[in-house]
Structures are given as structure tokens and as C-alpha cells.
Amino acid sequence: MAKNQELAKILYEIADYFEMEGVAFKPYAYRKAALSVEALQEDVGEIYSKGGTKLLENIPGVGRNIANEIKEYLERGKIKRHQIFRKKLPLNLNELTAIEGMGPRKAKILYQKLGAKDLKSLERAARSHKIAPLFGFGQKTEQNILQGISFLKRSKGRFLLGEILPTIEEAYEKIAKLRGVEKINVAGSVRRMKETVGDVDFLVLSKNPKKVMDFCASLPEVVRIWGKGATKTSLRLEQGFDMDIRVVAKRSYGSALQYFTGSKEHNIAIRKIAIDRGLKLSEYGLFRGKKIIAGETEKGIYKKLGLQWMPPELRENQGEIEASSENKLPQLINIDDIRGDLHLHTTWSEGKQTIEEMASMAKAMGYEYLGISDHANLPVANGLDEKRFLKQMKEIDGLNKKIGGIKILKGAEINILKDGSLDIKDQVLDKMDYVIAGIHSSFKMGKAQMTERIIRAMRNPRLNIISHLTARKIGEREECQMDLGKIIRAAKEYNIVLEVNSQPKRMDLKDINIRRAKEAGVKMVISTDAHNGDHLRFMELGVAQARRGWAEKKDIINTQSLGKLSSFIKKKKNNRNRLE
């Protein structure tokens, strides 16, 4: 499939080049083809060898011309048109268009006039004031480019949802309490609970927009006001991210919410459905001719289009629209379904709180059980050896007698060593209620070797859960290379539960992998990997990620009662006894 991805990338780039040239509609056509190729289940090479360019033309968005270019790519590894473009315009468009206000057309002009081909050369041109005198540019544009570059450098433009959510909730509460505010919603990627977000959009219903605008601009956490109009204000908060607040009319509130929630792909698809029905959808409403027929609520709009309302987490045009039209939307898991947390650390290893403190906090959250899973041998994290694990179990036994209302389970997060073995002896693992294992070293292994490493660990019948499977850290560490399809099949075969790690930086499994696991019938657990009491609230993020992966209550084991969870784990133990 790697071939499909590479080809898609080339097609996207051709689209960008056409855009730079100002050619109409071809960018759209190439992007559509690229998207299809990207999502293809079968390898393009196989399709071509089966039925030539004729069969390639069956791919949506691929016609005779692009089919021939795919053929070119398959035979020669490159596409002539792409090569010619690249020679003519050798600039790093992805890097340049990441700047706010910079698109392909401006990038092309700046390259041709000033030779700016990447961030570095563009910054040099802007600093020496060569941009402002150009036709169609000016002082302001030059300044904005410099600011955009500095923002990119500082933050790479995206923020971890988990890090900014508390600030967003605070702002939400403040605006909601303002007199005259009838309704407020957060929209955009925050509402869709994407793991990283670019900025935050608020929608407000109020008869006094000016008051809302004034109030928001005067919030103490505001460090910059980008713009303040009658119904829209754009702000930069001290944490470094931007917030847009819009006041919209009541009759358009639902359509505005739908529109600003996105995703863009979802909206494009929805608008096409409107067009098919002779209607027009915009942020102002759903229209037949000039007559508005829906707009006050999202539900009303979707209904008029023959669709069920879709949870924002699903709105990525990844099949949710089809499922909605057939009344086959999943019953997504909810935060209230969670009965306990099975992955957290205490003062025994690298955690900040004692078992007792964590247990009482979990009890206050209404949990039925809490699993303690301190690190094994990991030197940096003050990991436990066999002796200390046995000592910790004794402490847990004592606490279970002392604290009522919540059951503390004995677990551990042990290491999957380079060869796939586990670093705690089976005799000690046998005494635990459940066992988690994860990769904490040798991240840069080859794909085949890494896959074998993980599957070998799964074969240990004492193992219940694999934590943060791909070991990625958003913005810091790439996913480990592995054959995910193979690993998911192995998880199913060996009855291994895959973790949805809720640390903002991890989010691992991520949404698309959750969906793959679910479709393969693999059970998952949503865990916080808490290192202190505050982290227990990350559960909300993991649940959101699971919802983005279409997970339902039945897919997640820590929605089960203690009794069911125990017998689920015990069943595995019994099977093992029979085998041994």
C-alpha cells in the first residue's frame, strides 16, 4: 500500500502545481483522484496488472488521463507532468503554505520574484523588506509573513487538545455566564475532539453581540486582538493559541454550528447531498431557492437531508454519512460508561501519589475499581523488581480491607524487551490480577522485527493488555514501525486487549487504529496512564479518541462491572491452565 500513498502524494502535488499556475478545476480533479487512491484497499499496481488502465478508470475521480499517468508512475516510478512542474517550480509548498495567509499563488510569485523556496529564504526576503514593494503585496503582508513564520517556529501551529481543553472550558464558562448569552457552543476541531487543534471557535447566540465582543476581548488571558468586529472577534490567548468568537442569528445557529464544526471533508459531502436535493447549504441555513427551510438546529438540517444527526467526533467523511443515511450509526461509548481505570502509576515507581491517594480520588470519581500498574525494571522510572511487586501486593491487600467502595486491582506495566520477552518472571505475574506490557525501549527497530517482537510478547498467556502500542509521542516521536494488520489479528487470536492511552501526547491507539481494532473484533481498554491524581481526568480524552474510532461500549473492557471484568480476565487464566 505504500505505493498508493506515494502515488497519492504525487497527485496532490500536481494539484498544488496547477493551483500555483492558476488553472481552474484541475486542482480539484487531481485532489479527488489522490483522495481515492489514498483510500484504496487494493494496491494500484495490482489493479493495473489485472485490468490495465481501463480498470484504473473505475477508481472514482480517475479518468483516461490520470489513469495513463498512474500507468506512467507504475512503469517508471515517476510522472512526466510532475517532473516538469517540479523543475519549473522547485519550492517547498507544504512548508510555505503552512504560513497563515500564504497559499500557492502567493508562494509562486514570491519564488519567481525573490527566489523564496522555503521558510528560510522567505524569512530572509521578508526581513530585508523585499516583499512589501512587490505588486499585489504590501507592508501588512510582509509583517504577517514574518509573524506567521515565528508562530510556526514556536508551536508548529498545533496544540495538544488535552493541554488547552481546561483553558477552553474556563473561557466557555465565563462567556456562558454573561448576561444575555442564550446559547454557546465550541465548534471546530475541538468539538470533534481531534488530538491536536489549530485554534478554537466559539459560537454564541445573543441579542447583544457587542457586549459579547467587548467581554471576550477584555478577558484577562487575552494577549492580542487580531480583529474585533460587530459579530466576530479573533484573539490570541497567553497560552499561544487563537480563539474566534462569533455571534450568530438564531435562525442560523444550527447551520453555523454544523458549518464551523466541520470537518471540511464532511461539509463538502453534506453540501453535495443538499445540491442533489435541489437545496443549498451554507452557514446561514439550508435553502430552497431563497427560502430557508432549516437552520436553527443541526438536527433539523440533517433531517431535511435525510440523515440522522451525527456526533461531531464522527464527522470526517469516513463513512459516517452513509451510516447515518442507513440508520446504522454506532452507539458510541460515553464517559459515563467507564467504571474504572486500569493503567496508572504511584509513588512505588514514577507516580506522584500513593496508592491510597489515587484510590480515594478514583472513588470520588465514582469508579468501581482501580488497577495499579507501576513500572517494572525501568531504571529511569524507579521500576519494580519481583521482590518489590510482591511487597506492593501486600500493601494493596491491606488497603482493600481498609478502603471500602472501590476495589484496588493488582497489576503492572512491564516491558516488552527487544526480543519480545517480558522482564518479570512468570511466577510473579501469576500472582497479579492482570498484566500490561508495553514498549519502552528500542523504538527504532525494523518493521518485521518489531512486529515479531510484539507478537511474541502477546503469546505469553499471562499478558492481558498491550499499552500504547505504537509508542508515538505527538510532535516528539514517530510511531514505531510495525505491521498493524498482523498485530491486530494476533491480538484477536491470543485474546489480547489493546490500550487506548489517554495521555494528551500519546493518544495511542489513535482513532483510525481504534477503528481497525474494533472492526477486527479486538477488545480495547481506555486508560489514563496517570502519573498523578490530575491525570485521571484524561479519561475524557481517551473516550473521545475511542469515539472518533467508532468504538462502542461493548468494545471497551473497562465499561464492564468488576464481576464481568474479573471473569473476562479469569477466563484467559483458565484457558492457560488447560493449555499448560
Place this chain on the structure above:
DNA sequence: GCCGTTTTCGGCCCGACTGTTTTCAGTCG
């Protein structure tokens, strides 16, 4: 360049804002 129950031409998602112009192109969401 692609597509078609409006099928070989004519449309392709839509509207607003910004910064530059003096009626609009480019960009964004």
C-alpha cells in the same frame, strides 16, 4: 481533468475576509 437519471457539454462547495486595489485575487475555514 472528471463526470453523467440535466450523459459528450458545462459544471465542479460556498461565503467572508484581508489587503490590496478602486473592483478584485487569494486565502481560509
